Amino acid sequence: MTTRTCRTFQTAPAAVPKDDTAKYLRSGLTAEGFQAPDWLVPDLEDGTAPDMKAEGLENVCELLPDFEFPGEIWPRVQWSYDDETVRAQGREEIDTLVRDVGDDIDGVVVPKVGRQGDVQRALEAVASAEADHGHPEGSIGLSVIVETARARSDLREIARLRTDPGGERLTALVFGPVDYTAELGGRDLGDGRPRWDGLLEALSNEASAGDLLAIGGPFDDLFAERAGVTVYNADGYADQVEREARIGLDGSWSLYPKQTIQANRIHTPTPAELERDVDKIERFNAAKVEGTGAVTIDGQMVDEATFKNFRNTVETVRAIHRTRPEQTDELYDEGLLERALELELSYR
Amino acid sequence: MTTRTCRTFQTAPAAVPKDDTAKYLRSGLTAEGFQAPDWLVPDLEDGTAPDMKAEGLENVCELLPDFEFPGEIWPRVQWSYDDETVRAQGREEIDTLVRDVGDDIDGVVVPKVGRQGDVQRALEAVASAEADHGHPEGSIGLSVIVETARARSDLREIARLRTDPGGERLTALVFGPVDYTAELGGRDLGDGRPRWDGLLEALSNEASAGDLLAIGGPFDDLFAERAGVTVYNADGYADQVEREARIGLDGSWSLYPKQTIQANRIHTPTPAELERDVDKIERFNAAKVEGTGAVTIDGQMVDEATFKNFRNTVETVRAIHRTRPEQTDELYDEGLLERALELELSYR
Amino acid sequence: MTTRTCRTFQTAPAAVPKDDTAKYLRSGLTAEGFQAPDWLVPDLEDGTAPDMKAEGLENVCELLPDFEFPGEIWPRVQWSYDDETVRAQGREEIDTLVRDVGDDIDGVVVPKVGRQGDVQRALEAVASAEADHGHPEGSIGLSVIVETARARSDLREIARLRTDPGGERLTALVFGPVDYTAELGGRDLGDGRPRWDGLLEALSNEASAGDLLAIGGPFDDLFAERAGVTVYNADGYADQVEREARIGLDGSWSLYPKQTIQANRIHTPTPAELERDVDKIERFNAAKVEGTGAVTIDGQMVDEATFKNFRNTVETVRAIHRTRPEQTDELYDEGLLERALELELSYR
The missing domain is CATH 3.20.20.60 (Phosphoenolpyruvate-binding domains)
Structure with missing residues (x-):
């Protein structure tokens, strides 16, 4: 990366x-x-x-x-x-x-x-x-x-x-x-x-x-x-x-x-991929309030390392959006793109 | 190894x-x-x-x-x-x-x-x-x-x-x-x-x-x-x-x-694997009396290199048996385990 | 090679x-x-x-x-x-x-x-x-x-x-x-x-x-x-x-x-492989008269790099023919072998 x-x-x-x-x-x-x-x-x-x-x-x-x-x-x-x-x-x-x-x-x-x-x-x-x-x-x-x-x-x-x-x-x-x-x-x-x-x-x-x-x-x-x-x-x-x-x-x-x-x-995350990873980060962000280091979401353990993979997806979309907004606007629902752009991406 | x-x-x-x-x-x-x-x-x-x-x-x-x-x-x-x-x-x-x-x-x-x-x-x-x-x-x-x-x-x-x-x-x-x-x-x-x-x-x-x-x-x-x-x-x-x-x-x-x-x-050899390799070593040990460097067993040529692979299986079982005898006792027939423990493992 | x-x-x-x-x-x-x-x-x-x-x-x-x-x-x-x-x-x-x-x-x-x-x-x-x-x-x-x-x-x-x-x-x-x-x-x-x-x-x-x-x-x-x-x-x-x-x-x-x-x-090119690559070189040699760097043959772009792969096939056949003519004579049609031996192999 x-x-x-x-x-x-x-x-x-x-x-x-x-x-x-x-x-x-x-x-x-x-x-x-x-x-x-x-x-x-x-x-x-x-x-x-x-x-x-x-x-x-x-x-x-x-x-x-x-x-x-x-x-x-x-x-x-x-x-x-x-x-x-x-x-x-x-x-x-x-x-x-x-x-x-x-x-x-x-x-x-x-x-x-x-x-x-x-x-x-x-x-x-x-x-x-x-x-x-x-x-x-x-x-x-x-x-x-x-x-x-x-x-x-x-x-x-x-x-x-x-x-x-x-x-x-x-x-x-x-x-x-x-x-x-x-x-x-x-x-x-x-x-x-x-x-x-x-x-x-x-x-x-x-x-x-x-x-x-x-x-x-x-x-x-x-x-x-x-x-x-x-x-x-x-x-x-x-x-x-x-x-x-x-x-x-x-x-x-x-x-x-x-x-x-x-x-x-x-090389642009698919809408499904972005949806999946935005969703996991949102649910992780909610779970981390409870103070556990690794949580299980849909049967998958999520820790800092897993989290980085989800973050990669979002950061890639943000980078493309900066240089080619016409492409991201065409590809994603407005609501999903907004969630991706506003998401909190720090693990801690 | x-x-x-x-x-x-x-x-x-x-x-x-x-x-x-x-x-x-x-x-x-x-x-x-x-x-x-x-x-x-x-x-x-x-x-x-x-x-x-x-x-x-x-x-x-x-x-x-x-x-x-x-x-x-x-x-x-x-x-x-x-x-x-x-x-x-x-x-x-x-x-x-x-x-x-x-x-x-x-x-x-x-x-x-x-x-x-x-x-x-x-x-x-x-x-x-x-x-x-x-x-x-x-x-x-x-x-x-x-x-x-x-x-x-x-x-x-x-x-x-x-x-x-x-x-x-x-x-x-x-x-x-x-x-x-x-x-x-x-x-x-x-x-x-x-x-x-x-x-x-x-x-x-x-x-x-x-x-x-x-x-x-x-x-x-x-x-x-x-x-x-x-x-x-x-x-x-x-x-x-x-x-x-x-x-x-x-x-x-x-x-x-x-x-x-x-x-x-x-990571423990299966009974079938142990049986197969114990059997090959026993037959090889019998064949080596006849003084040939490479013998064919079940269509496979067996030389010192092949022999080492069979020996790995037996040595792995012996190592596990030393530290976890309850596992090897559970897994193998008594007769097979005994053959594995007593087998001659030198190639020459 | x-x-x-x-x-x-x-x-x-x-x-x-x-x-x-x-x-x-x-x-x-x-x-x-x-x-x-x-x-x-x-x-x-x-x-x-x-x-x-x-x-x-x-x-x-x-x-x-x-x-x-x-x-x-x-x-x-x-x-x-x-x-x-x-x-x-x-x-x-x-x-x-x-x-x-x-x-x-x-x-x-x-x-x-x-x-x-x-x-x-x-x-x-x-x-x-x-x-x-x-x-x-x-x-x-x-x-x-x-x-x-x-x-x-x-x-x-x-x-x-x-x-x-x-x-x-x-x-x-x-x-x-x-x-x-x-x-x-x-x-x-x-x-x-x-x-x-x-x-x-x-x-x-x-x-x-x-x-x-x-x-x-x-x-x-x-x-x-x-x-x-x-x-x-x-x-x-x-x-x-x-x-x-x-x-x-x-x-x-x-x-x-x-x-x-x-x-x-x-490890000897098949007749079909030799036929294919001889044919591509012959057609490339004809196309290069028109002065284009990369031509398309059967939907595949052919440039100097592609050309090298075709040439490998022909050169391998020529090397085998030098030491084992009985093998190349047995394997290939006389006409094909002749074309392979006489082909111009320089790219330029």
Whole structure:
């Protein structure tokens, strides 16, 4: 749990071979309601073709100043722990972004990092661009994609960089399952890629231990075909996002506006969940007057630890309500929302 | 596997708002048969209300000298890796316990520990109380509850403290799922809290690598309601304890006498299991006369490694028989128990 | 993913109490087709009875020079992280093997290693035998069996030994579930041993991070009985090997020729898998002419990361075709194999 909100990490190719090469970038910047991502990630890496990367960078630098995007902007640049040529391109992209739109971005996303030392290199690249172009120290964040065996091996050490001098800019750990599966030699035997449950549990833990955000990986089976009709694969994506929410990932990766709707919704407590936890806190608050440390409500013992879980639900709703009141107003009954906003949340 | 027995880690609030504030403590101390826990944990932390903690401490200090509890006694004190005020209360509780009932307790349980350095602080708090009140060095144990992201992150390093000077008093690693889930921001989407399988596997491993006990977390859905009738949730708890036993946890947390019965039973080999493994060892002992390193029994190859698993079963039964002969006598046929006690257990 | 091939790690007792004590060793050395293992592991440890170990060592030294085995030969010697007597026997066995058949073996397999320091001792034992008998530095490999809590705890550190001076000979990390389960006190409650999914995922990751092979553990429920008829347990073993293949283990342990057939088959891409991935690469190669970074094929987005997974399939087939053309010729249509061998595999 961190106080920063990133229910949705939506990547958009920075340039595509269409009349308007910035089409997807523009539609991400102007999305509304539950379709608006918390983080928009203009993608200069795998989503943009090699021969369109220069145009992609131009698109990002030209468009960002024109929009008042209510969430955060985190361009993804090129990087590779084992290829200095690619890292040099990444450093140039970081430098250009910080120089031209340093005030419009919250940070950069660096993929394919290796061990702790490679993440340190990325931290230094950002620090150096930040200093060169006169931005306040620490104002440009760094998020990394965990998608190599080396980064998984050093996950604990990478997360701990945040407490080092210069490491405060480290903000999110994002999973990259496709590269990761390729690097480990994982196989799809007809039932999809491995889920990497162990990695995801560790990602959630190390992010929480280091006060970082933890974000799930992309789901690329966007559409399913049945007897000649192609439909959006709503079940497949929702199943993945629910698994991620359950183990405490803060947000999910979106490749597509419908995915953004779903991830925003799933990472927002449901009305039933909010009702249940508001109710338990209200009943607990009444019971604590009687002075017992642990009370039983509906057959479940409630102590300070149980209480914290109920409080998480309410605090998440309050945070979303601050930045996206149109979403909470749409989702909850007025009466329930009011109870959630006014509830006493101290255990003692 | 350690030689110390803790099939059941039963917490009992040290004081509750009833006529007899020590009611649950007293009933834990006098439980009999399969209802008697291996470890009784008088709870001064979350199970006792803030305004009853002083009385809880008095209850513990007054009652313990009056009972001859056949298992071990491990009071749980207050602690917090990120709150020095709470730690100061914990140190005082440890000091009082060691001063007043140091001969009646086997150690203290410290919750909400953080990284390795915080566990070192807890080790020092116990060592200091022990020295101040003239107890032999190492006579007061320390068990910790793993329920923060930091403790999970440092699990390997925490377990290795046992081999440091002064670390020998470290005895058990106990899982605390409720606080842990709250800290990671895990969600109950209608099907319960996450199981944290990765953490439990690591807990079992690091405990075995460090010669520590590994104990599962509490199960707080004590009762289930069906069409107006409330019943004890026997299936839910037994499912959890069986999962814990399967992966080598030494014991399970109990909040309730019926849970203690179930956990004691599940962590004791079943008659069928004992019969099966005694039979395999007897047949292996016969086969080894013929001088083959690996023999096939019922389609399964048996070598020294397989043999160790069979031997674990028999040794667990022998250990329980030493401390709780009334339980083994009740559970097994006389003939089977006799075969288990007399079996030759050396592989060569 | 490493370039070295070990789909099958087949152990064969070095001596058994039969007229021909080298029976199983000989049959492993002469196996043909899909029954021929990639690695043959003459077993001087648990598979050979204590009083036949000397004869087992003789068998290995006598037989190896007589056969042209097309795969690799890796004898398993005795070892124990906590018993110097057993380690001394292991050092002697290593010395004898390197002296007598150093040119015929690819390395030795050392079981029951403990923490990183114990693996260093094993590396030194091999280095010393190699130097004493005039073999080129690094020519005799070392593979270790991960089957103790200490080795699991230090897995990351053990894998990193490969990058230390003298560590290059480290080749494979092999899982040993039977000893491991015994050491952790795991239980078979009627549904088999625990699967240790967390350990296997870590094994795959650390092996990939360290350019090592990762190999699954033995499956010892070789036969199943149904109404009086005993049959080979083909489903049980295949289920395990498929789980291992899915998460990127390079190969599986075989105890029996039928297991070798199955593991060789499962670790070889199926015709459908090869057809699917060849087709996707062909269509991607056509699409990339149009200059888009990510294209959608059958509803799945294909970028450089997705592409790597398809390429893995083709490269695995090419590697097997180089060493076992009789297997690839048998398995694939001529047309498909030709397409796989001729495909352009560069992403850009």
